[in-house]
Amino acid sequence: MRSKQGSSWRYMLxxxxxxxxxxLLASLSYPPGRENWLLQxxxxxxxxxxxxxxxxxxxxxAWVWLPLLxxxxxxxxxxxxxxxxxxxxxxxMWTDKIGKAAFKNMSPVRVQILRTVQPIRYYWLLVLxxxxxxxxxxxxxxxxxxLFSHELARVxxxxxxxxxxxxxxxxxxxxxxWCSVLCPTGVLLSLAARLRLFGYRIAGNxxxxxxxxxxxSVGAASVDTAVAQAGCLACGxxxxxxxxxxxxxxxxxxSGKDSRLVPADGGAAAKRQGxxxxxxxxxxxxxxxxxxWEKTVGAAEPVLRPPGSLPAPDFTAVCNRxxxxxxxxxxxxxxxxxxxxxxxxFATPYIIPRQSRCDLCLSxxxxxxxxxxxxxxxxxxxMGRAILDKSRCIAWEENKLCFIxxxxxxxxxxxxxxxxRPTILLDKCAGCGSCxxxxxVAGEAAIRVLPQ
Amino acid sequence: MERRQFISGLGYGLLxxxxxxxxxxxxxxxxxxxxxxxxxxxxxxxxxxAGVYDRGKLIVAEGTDPxxxxxxxxxxxxxxxxxxxxxxxxxxxxxxxVPRKPEEAATTNPLLVAAVVKQCLAAGAKTVKVIDYPFxxxxxxxxxxxxxxxxxxxxxxxxxxxxPNFYTQVDMGGKILKDVLFxxxxxxxxxxxxxxxxxxxxxxxxxxxxxxxxxxxxxxxxFHRTDLLQGIAELAAFRxxxxxxxxxxxxxxxxxxxxxxxxxxxxxxxxxxxxxxVDAYGATLFGLKPAEIGYVPLAxxxxxxxxxxxxxxxxxx
Numbered sequence: 001m002r003s004k005q006g007s008s009w010r011y012m013l014x015x016x017x018x019x020x021x022x023x024l025l026a027s028l029s030y031p032p033g034r035e036n037w038l039l040q041x042x043x044x045x046x047x048x049x050x051x052x053x054x055x056x057x058x059x060x061x062a063w064v065w066l067p068l069l070x071x072x073x074x075x076x077x078x079x080x081x082x083x084x085x086x087x088x089x090x091x092x093m094w095t096d097k098i099g100k101a102a103f104k105n106m107s108p109v110r111v112q113i114l115r116t117v118q119p120i121r122y123y124w125l126l127v128l129x130x131x132x133x134x135x136x137x138x139x140x141x142x143x144x145x146x147l148f149s150h151e152l153a154r155v156x157x158x159x160x161x162x163x164x165x166x167x168x169x170x171x172x173x174x175x176x177x178w179c180s181v182l183c184p185t186g187v188l189l190s191l192a193a194r195l196r197l198f199g200y201r202i203a204g205n206x207x208x209x210x211x212x213x214x215x216x217s218v219g220a221a222s223v224d225t226a227v228a229q230a231g232c233l234a235c236g237x238x239x240x241x242x243x244x245x246x247x248x249x250x251x252x253x254x255s256g257k258d259s260r261l262v263p264a265d266g267g268a269a270a271k272r273q274g275x276x277x278x279x280x281x282x283x284x285x286x287x288x289x290x291x292x293w294e295k296t297v298g299a300a301e302p303v304l305r306p307p308g309s310l311p312a313p314d315f316t317a318v319c320n321r322x323x324x325x326x327x328x329x330x331x332x333x334x335x336x337x338x339x340x341x342x343x344x345x346f347a348t349p350y351i352i353p354r355q356s357r358c359d360l361c362l363s364x365x366x367x368x369x370x371x372x373x374x375x376x377x378x379x380x381x382x383m384g385r386a387i388l389d390k391s392r393c394i395a396w397e398e399n400k401l402c403f404i405x406x407x408x409x410x411x412x413x414x415x416x417x418x419x420x421r422p423t424i425l426l427d428k429c430a431g432c433g434s435c436x437x438x439x440x441v442a443g444e445a446a447i448r449v450l451p452q
Numbered sequence: 453m454e455r456r457q458f459i460s461g462l463g464y465g466l467l468x469x470x471x472x473x474x475x476x477x478x479x480x481x482x483x484x485x486x487x488x489x490x491x492x493x494x495x496x497x498x499x500x501x502a503g504v505y506d507r508g509k510l511i512v513a514e515g516t517d518p519x520x521x522x523x524x525x526x527x528x529x530x531x532x533x534x535x536x537x538x539x540x541x542x543x544x545x546x547x548x549x550v551p552r553k554p555e556e557a558a559t560t561n562p563l564l565v566a567a568v569v570k571q572c573l574a575a576g577a578k579t580v581k582v583i584d585y586p587f588x589x590x591x592x593x594x595x596x597x598x599x600x601x602x603x604x605x606x607x608x609x610x611x612x613x614x615x616p617n618f619y620t621q622v623d624m625g626g627k628i629l630k631d632v633l634f635x636x637x638x639x640x641x642x643x644x645x646x647x648x649x650x651x652x653x654x655x656x657x658x659x660x661x662x663x664x665x666x667x668x669x670x671x672x673x674x675f676h677r678t679d680l681l682q683g684i685a686e687l688a689a690f691r692x693x694x695x696x697x698x699x700x701x702x703x704x705x706x707x708x709x710x711x712x713x714x715x716x717x718x719x720x721x722x723x724x725x726x727x728x729x730v731d732a733y734g735a736t737l738f739g740l741k742p743a744e745i746g747y748v749p750l751a752x753x754x755x756x757x758x759x760x761x762x763x764x765x766x767x768x769x
Binding site: 029030031330331332333357359360361394400401402403404406407408409410412416420434438439440441 | 550551587588589590591592595653654655656672673674676677678679680681707709710
């Protein structure tokens with residue numbers, strides 16, 4: 001992690017990460033194959049996904065070693081995941097570079113803002129953990145693989161990626177505030193990075209020029225502490241800009257014995273005041289979490305969910321809104337729910353059968369990273385149930401030889417009598433919506449599929 | 453009107469004269485009113501089946517090897533070169549309407565379709581398109597049916613015509629079918645081959661060639677809303693394929709058209725210029741009388757073809 005060579009390796013890795021992620025997501029299609037497998041593996045590097053699995057499936061997944069790999073790397077070298085591998089991190093790195101070049105004279109302000117905001121990140125982590133523990137995967141939605149998936153899927157479906165645009169605009173002005181304070185994965189890994197073995201530190205003759213501090217995109221370089229703070233992405237920018245070549249990558253423990261380490265300037269009084277403040281902040285965090293939780297876990301309007309989805313309140317809690325099911329759906333039956341349906345529902349997949357039917361190909365089950373869509377065999381799928389309004393059915397009312405619902409039902413859940421008048425066998429109905437979709441009656445179909 | 457009729461009749465005559473080696477069996481049937489209307493009202497459409505092969509003949513190829521079934525069939529018809537000229541655009545309409553695998557016998561056998569694609573290309577066809585408008589989404593049907601893989605391996609193009617831009621409005625001049633959105637690809641093709649599978653259908657008893665043509669129409673719901681059987685018959689009278697090949701190697705005998713259902717094997721492939729005759733023969737394989745398949749006699753009444761099998765020559769090869 002020294003010198004120019006290190007950074008060109010990093011740039012290459014980041015570029016591969018972004019390009020691969022975009023290409024894999026764009027090529028995610030029926031039937032899902034290697035691209036899905038790679039996307040799943042990438043997503044599983046995030047320890048939050050492991051927490052989500054433990055929270056909702058109450059079982060240790062076979063891929064547990066993937067997030068543990070990330071954690072181990074963090075314990076050794078700090079946030080290398082964020083600084084070297086994360087595709088969203090890479091996007092924001094470039095955005096930040098552009099921002100730095102565009103607003104050159106704002107540099108001290110940017111550092112100041114980062115430094116001022118940074119202390120709240122562990123309270124933010126507390127908020128996230130509480131929201132998560134209470135039962136909302138909104139936390140996972142904000143993690144890079146889910147968020148970047150979601151935004152890319154939006155672009156691929158022809159929508160504006162407002163969140164990504166917002167985060168990038170913020171990065172232009174405030175450096176990588178997202179990475180250092182707001183990203184759940186970043187904050188979680190920052191916590192782990194406090195224990196890291198290796199890191200950048202001032203070892204030589206520091207000239208106090210503070211160039212390292214203004215070069216650092218996450219506000220982790222500080223002349224005062226001599227050791228890079230936990231938020232350090234191990235990008236080596238501080239090392240490169242140092243005119244005195246005083247910064248080097250070193251073993252961090254034991255850390256003491258450095259004259260520049262923050263002097264214990266305050267006495268017990270300051271400490272007491274500090275802990276009271278801390279308590280107040282923590283209380284604020286809990287209140288915020290409670291408010292947020294209520295907004296994100298409220299009972300959702302019943303709608304048709306993908307085949308194999310968890311039952312109603314759990315589904316919106318577990319779904320991380322990554323949009324991959326929507327992306328893979330061959331019939332474009334899965335749609336993201338709009339924000340107007342509430343934060344609970346926002347961007348979760350649903351089906352409007354009159355517009356598009358579910359083909360029961362079950363690809364969505366394969367691509368779901370969180371287990372919100374469970375791998376349920378076809379004969380156990382119960383998305384909804386069909387009901388027939390005989391008064392509107394042209395076979396019952398007008399003696400037409402129609403029977404299109406029975407003709408197209410993929411699970412043989414509709415039988416016809418001698419006049420081909422349809423009757424629904426509810427125990428067989430998968431709720432895919434083929435009948436409602438095909439019904440030739442104008443306007444609302446005579447046969448409709450209601451959520452289970 | 454008479455003069456027009458004469459001119460277009462003359463046109464057809466010349467066309468069939470021009471087509472190599474196959475005699476000019478321009479049967480009196482082509483003078484039926486439905487066909488004439490098609491020919492005169494829609495200039496871009498409505499070339500009815502040019503009488504390339506013997507209209508009064510059904511070729512029944514028997515066996516299990518897809519390639520030899522298709523080869524035998526075309527040979528007995530008089531060679532594919534008569535039908536597919538160099539540079540021709542060929543459209544084949546198999547049935548891949550449902551997301552079933554080949555072994556589930558609810559879609560046209562992909563190896564048979566591929567064999568026809570190969571023959572067409574060998575005869576000098578410029579492009580061979582294999583199309584259907586499936587119930588489920590195109591990727592699922594194209595992949596599961598095996599059609600996409602087999603056709604592409606053979607050098608053809610397989611795709612679903614599941615968007616309005618694949619259709620153009622034509623005046624079918626029928627009792628119920630008037631302005632209908634019909635497949636552009638078929639209208640623009642030099643050679644159109646209908647390639648159904650013989651299988652059970654819970655509303656119309658059987659799916660055969662005439663029923664298979666519904667996959668070339670944008671609004672199928674209209675058929676169901678008005679009169680399904682009459683609609684199928686009028687469609688048959690509007691546009692006859694140059695050749696119908698019925699995949700009767702095996703098919704479901706219940707739970708059709710989607711299946712899965714019990715499967716029966718006949719190990720036959722039926723080739724015929726007369727679409728009604730092919731369907732009539734298919735019905736007998738199911739142990740049914742042709743007249744029992746509602747749309748078959750209706751289509752015969754409209755002059756789309758011959759219902760009485762005894763008036764035809766069935767050649768088994």
